[in-house]
Amino acid sequence: MTQPTVDEVIGLIRERGGRASRAGRKVIESLTAAAGDHRTAEEVADEVRRHSPDIHPATIYRNLERLEALGVAYHTHLGHGPAQWHLVAGAHPHLTCERCGHVIEAPVGAFDALRSSLWQSTGFRVDLRHFALTGTCAACVAQER
Ligand SMILES: [Zn+2]
Ligand SMILES: [Zn+2]
Ligand SMILES: [Zn+2]
Numbered sequence: 001m002t003q004p005t006v007d008e009v010i011g012l013i014r015e016r017g018g019r020a021s022r023a024g025r026k027v028i029e030s031l032t033a034a035a036g037d038h039r040t041a042e043e044v045a046d047e048v049r050r051h052s053p054d055i056h057p058a059t060i061y062r063n064l065e066r067l068e069a070l071g072v073a074y075h076t077h078l079g080h081g082p083a084q085w086h087l088v089a090g091a092h093p094h095l096t097c098e099r100c101g102h103v104i105e106a107p108v109g110a111f112d113a114l115r116s117s118l119w120q121s122t123g124f125r126v127d128l129r130h131f132a133l134t135g136t137c138a139a140c141v142a143q144e145r
Pocket of ligand 2: 097098099100101102136137
């Protein structure tokens with residue numbers, strides 16, 4: 001999974017007419033450092049505040065929302081519990097095991113056939129980023145046997 005650099009993300013924000021404040025930059029640093037895994041808004045806030053305790057959590061949450069509005073970051077629900085945050089660069093669908101809670105990152109094109117068949121039959125455009133698909137992971141299936 002290739003993560004963009006902080007400067008690349010800030011370049012994208014400027015291209016889209018946004019601005020990156022100091023708090024915004026810290027939030028992006030935290031999401032970039034997550035390298036393929038995910039962070040809740042609270043984890044992002046904790047991490048930013050470890051280095052910059054003067055930045056208020058509400059400012060950090062507002063920055064996450066602003067990044068989402070600009071299409072630079074997004075939140076995803078992997079199961080029960082708080083949403084996880086991701087940079088849009090390197091976005092992928094998630095599979096969550098309902099037995100053990102294990103989260104698998106699905107290949108980006110894994111649902112292309114499903115997406116286009118639904119689009120053709122219903123005109124519905126599926127968003128596979130917002131929620132994870134749930135099921136049973138290979139290890140839990142093996143235990144059932
Ligand atoms: Zn992920
Ligand atoms: Zn499992
Ligand atoms: Zn949501």
